[in-house]
Amino acid sequence: MDETALRRTPLYDLHVALGAKMVPFAAYEMPVQYPTGIMAEHKWTREHAGLFEVSHMGQCSITGPDFETTARAMEQLVPADVLSLKPGQQRYSQLLNLQGGISDDLMITHSNWKGLEGSLYVVVNASRKGFDFAHIEENLPPGLTFKRYDTLALMALQGPSAESVLAALNPAVKDLAFMHSGRFELAGIEAHVSRSGYTGEDGFELSVEAADAAALWQKLLENPEVKPIGLGARDSLRLEAGLCLYGHDIDKTTSPIEAQLNWSIAKRRRADGGFIGAHRVQRELLGGVSRKRVGIKPDGRAPARDGTEIQDESGRKIGVITSGGFGPSVNGPVAMGYVETAYAANGTPVQLIVRGQALPAQVAALPFIPNRFKR
Amino acid sequence: MKYSKDHEWVTVAGGVATIGISDHAQAQLGDVVFVDLPKVGRVVKAHESVATVESVKAASDVYVPVSGEVVELNGELNGDPSLVNRAPESDGWFFKVKLSNEAELNELMDKAAYDKFVG
Numbered sequence: 001m002d003e004t005a006l007r008r009t010p011l012y013d014l015h016v017a018l019g020a021k022m023v024p025f026a027a028y029e030m031p032v033q034y035p036t037g038i039m040a041e042h043k044w045t046r047e048h049a050g051l052f053e054v055s056h057m058g059q060c061s062i063t064g065p066d067f068e069t070t071a072r073a074m075e076q077l078v079p080a081d082v083l084s085l086k087p088g089q090q091r092y093s094q095l096l097n098l099q100g101g102i103s104d105d106l107m108i109t110h111s112n113w114k115g116l117e118g119s120l121y122v123v124v125n126a127s128r129k130g131f132d133f134a135h136i137e138e139n140l141p142p143g144l145t146f147k148r149y150d151t152l153a154l155m156a157l158q159g160p161s162a163e164s165v166l167a168a169l170n171p172a173v174k175d176l177a178f179m180h181s182g183r184f185e186l187a188g189i190e191a192h193v194s195r196s197g198y199t200g201e202d203g204f205e206l207s208v209e210a211a212d213a214a215a216l217w218q219k220l221l222e223n224p225e226v227k228p229i230g231l232g233a234r235d236s237l238r239l240e241a242g243l244c245l246y247g248h249d250i251d252k253t254t255s256p257i258e259a260q261l262n263w264s265i266a267k268r269r270r271a272d273g274g275f276i277g278a279h280r281v282q283r284e285l286l287g288g289v290s291r292k293r294v295g296i297k298p299d300g301r302a303p304a305r306d307g308t309e310i311q312d313e314s315g316r317k318i319g320v321i322t323s324g325g326f327g328p329s330v331n332g333p334v335a336m337g338y339v340e341t342a343y344a345a346n347g348t349p350v351q352l353i354v355r356g357q358a359l360p361a362q363v364a365a366l367p368f369i370p371n372r373f374k375r
Numbered sequence: 376m377k378y379s380k381d382h383e384w385v386t387v388a389g390g391v392a393t394i395g396i397s398d399h400a401q402a403q404l405g406d407v408v409f410v411d412l413p414k415v416g417r418v419v420k421a422h423e424s425v426a427t428v429e430s431v432k433a434a435s436d437v438y439v440p441v442s443g444e445v446v447e448l449n450g451e452l453n454g455d456p457s458l459v460n461r462a463p464e465s466d467g468w469f470f471k472v473k474l475s476n477e478a479e480l481n482e483l484m485d486k487a488a489y490d491k492f493v494g
Binding site: 032 | 405406408409411427429430431432433434453456
């Protein structure tokens, strides 16, 4: 990759000053880890609070004459129930292609920010934002406007201490429920705060003007409960939490039903369809799928990485690992992958072909560690 | 102690080389969580990939810098792979090779040259 083409986030200089190892990720130079390393960062997040910069992700909004019109337009693109979102509430969903495969996964919020009430605020993956933004804009009916926020930074504060850390800056954030958001002043900075994240822990995502990002980042790091966490630990945290990574666990060939994201598709949407890719989703809901995303727990200590072949005990290929590595909180290797449906039950013995050797493993329930979202 | 361009180190006693990865290499890899070692008795050729070291993030090949026969493994690494991070150039050794061509040692760098190599 041409390094001169890599983009920098608003906090780039602060990551470098903290001693971060910077790596190319989705065309950005991002911190993969700080000097303490992925293992310590991962455990710190589970036990205290980890601060992540995720400004490379895509933030945008869709605005129409009223919320219902805007929500119905978005429902053409995603299988989630957008219409029932209350002001400030958000949902996880997927952009689907005509074949019912996943173009990206995303968070959709019914905005309650001053001046943006009734709009949808949407956050998409960094690696897909070019496609997503064009796709959403192209598919909007006349009278709706699309806006991307290239001047907003995004950070995530995750872990059991996240609430007390943020409440020290503004006690009102305590009242935010999981998957709800609002506008809060934090240390004199206007921030869009949502109670969400991608680690399996309680926590918040904070969207602020890029010009304010460094001040908020440093204010949060002043709290001894907070340490900066890189993308390496972000990946091991989300893997233990059983959460999908786009391009690995879900992609344009996998459907939300194969990916076991059925929970993100409301009853009304299943019955009525009316979204791109609905044909496959409805067919699979009725008739089942030939492969499913499952957790995989190797019996031994060797991690099985993305791309590892999964076999049944007789040596027949039944699937492939899509995310795999070492889970610091599990203290052992963990993985996710797709297997033929007949092998998807928890406890099913399988074998993983790692460096030519068949290693015993079992289909395991996700998440590997219990989620601790604030309910 | 001598070093290879692939960041392995070698010490030799009585025609047997002890091999591990350098402190620089372990720092680059980060937390080591698993080491896959060759079998005792395997005949290896210099520069061949014979072991794998797994960090949280990724798997990396370990190249044997000298030719010979694998005669001993560091069993401690099974139970405590983080030894590679804590003591990379001593207790965190990987395996021992009975040398078949001692002349290959001349191709390796001394510590001063290796330090310069990794900058």
